[in-house]
Amino acid sequence: MQLIKAEIIAIGDELLYGQIMDTNSHWISQELDLIGVKVVRKTTVGDRRDDILAAFAEAEKRADLILITGGLGPTQDDLTKPLLAEYFGCGIIEFPDAVAAVTDFFLKRGREITPLNVLQGHLPSCCTYVPNEVGTAPGMWFEKNGGYWMSMPGVPHEMKKLMKDFVLPKLPEIFELPVIYHKVVKTVGIGESWLADLIRDWENALPEHIKLAYLPSLGQVRLRLTAFGTDQTKLTAEVADQIDLVLPRIRNYVYGYDGETLESATGNLLKKSGKTLALAESCSGGYVSHLVTSIPGSSAYFNGSVVPYHNQFKQYILGVSAQTLESKGAVSEETVREMAQGVRKIFGSDIGLSSSGIAGPDGGTAEKPVGTVWIACAGEGFVETRKLQLGQDRLLNIQITAVAVLNLLRICLIQNNK
């Protein structure tokens, strides 16, 4: 079975000058790794003719698949398209479908199209036009001297859509790819090393052809099982068996699998139980609401939220008692209790969640330093609270608080559905 070699070329001065972090190459690497295509080189060059042409020539020698991002804007500093035409020795001509698509893109948005944008529908005659449904710069696919080339915009969501819709489905058609099966088990509320201790002997007993990877992120750890073989069905069953083996030890921390997120998983729990949700977010400042409402169909279970950024609003809007605020302070177990219960009433929801803390960098005291956060989950006949002691970084504190709030929701829903 052949080894497919890929090279990723990122084009743009802003990447060389460190003004933009190249997250595209990282994402593409992960996607290719999942289907067994080996990235052998990543190259970043600036907006200069000779450097770009040199990168093309070098990549052609090394790789079977060459994925190019950036340099496709309508402006003068964008050179990728003309240089691809030059490199492959073909002229740039009008692609009527591409012109129609870019025109339609602007019409749909009620905006007038400029001559510059019309030109985005003019492409190298030797490329296959790949429609970009979320932007104005088309994708371009080339097949030359036994190599395959794809040129994509540098805007991450445009590149990702072209990869998902066109490139990734196409690769199995043109290459004989190895059989790899991945399953990701998503955990929350336990650190990487504790998790590793819990499952070490299971991990050590895994068969040779099944690999485990720990992929930690904020407050979460993803366990990725990768099985290599020849029979997809067999691999799928083997991995399922391994998960059944380990699940009893980590069940309380597992919220989902693969593409599931904490917000989608808790959303599904709410749907299944027919319960509705409301949020009172102080230190998380609306971020939990954003996560919940980022899920399509969340209006089925999400009633709404209040961000009471000053004590007076915790009192007047949410009905937290003046005495509680006075005696215990805004960042206290009692306050988040009353916030969660209050927001439940306002929105007539089954569940109320709340957060109050000192996100930083200012506002800390000796007794309640920056990073002190209280969260609560209130429902019919119960209120659960947790205290978090986080770090100094404001944005991290907000994000970790949101994960903890959603995990507390998950725990409450499971406990109260038993």
Added chain:
Amino acid sequence: MQLIKAEIIAIGDELLYGQIMDTNSHWISQELDLIGVKVVRKTTVGDRRDDILAAFAEAEKRADLILITGGLGPTQDDLTKPLLAEYFGCGIIEFPDAVAAVTDFFLKRGREITPLNVLQGHLPSCCTYVPNEVGTAPGMWFEKNGGYWMSMPGVPHEMKKLMKDFVLPKLPEIFELPVIYHKVVKTVGIGESWLADLIRDWENALPEHIKLAYLPSLGQVRLRLTAFGTDQTKLTAEVADQIDLVLPRIRNYVYGYDGETLESATGNLLKKSGKTLALAESCSGGYVSHLVTSIPGSSAYFNGSVVPYHNQFKQYILGVSAQTLESKGAVSEETVREMAQGVRKIFGSDIGLSSSGIAGPDGGTAEKPVGTVWIACAGEGFVETRKLQLGQDRLLNIQITAVAVLNLLRICLIQNNK
């Protein structure tokens, strides 16, 4: 004046397979940019002999300065050190200072040193040993055929310390450095191609040593001016003059410069004008609140927000009239007007912002398709509204709406401070 060209080589399979994001190259780019060293290429290769040697040979042809990260661990898959010795044709010998330093590193931490770690003090005889005070893998400096090479560990804080303590101070001694000055002009509310049309003749008239780049992101375009020369003060003045020249044409779209964000810029406008803010977010679902509260000190001007995710709450909490909701619908100019005015009252704020729309993927109608969004900004004696016609992607619609809401706030604050 010579132009100093640098290449960054990152070594490690974990970078190619997407297990680790290469933040080192980004940081190094930023540091070199500040002192006027031009990064002409970034290369990432895996832990394979031929690939690494090829990267060395290519880099030597292109660059005066070659900075290498990674592949310096004590294990067998770390090849950088032996391959540097091979490439420069010198043997690996014991460097007593280096062995003492790595031994000391373990003693200080009460850990026993292994033979493998002792070998980390053995280096190519043709390198200059550069002590690594925060790790066990030494830095290695080479001067060969007029080129300068530095090999550093891939652990970010170790690499950064070696760069700050040794490399960055050394460069001005060995190179006659040019001066590069960057200024980024941040615009919002105009597309890249419209902006380009507005300023084309100005762009074409820029002097040879001042380069313009368009850096687009969701709903925003950053204009980066880069000036090359010898006199920082002169370049700073020249760029300032160019910005003064172009500003009259684009003033309405410019919200800030360099590190400013739309949320920090609007936050500063609120602070300056002594005005307070409240938000009523329907389709943006709390995301604008999150952006506003991500800024340290935002509690000085942000009172709070309500996310009324169903009509009944737009009515009961924000006081939108039943008749408006009945006759015009939740996604209408009248509704966002009343939402913005209502949330102003509730939080007693000077400014009220609101959003209501169909984020998708469901909920669209022929008359109001997915992507239809209304936003409003209400203040003492004024209400400004805008209609947006966005795409099909829920998350993008939320993010672009947030940018439009903050931009409408910016416009209202500027108009009403005149």
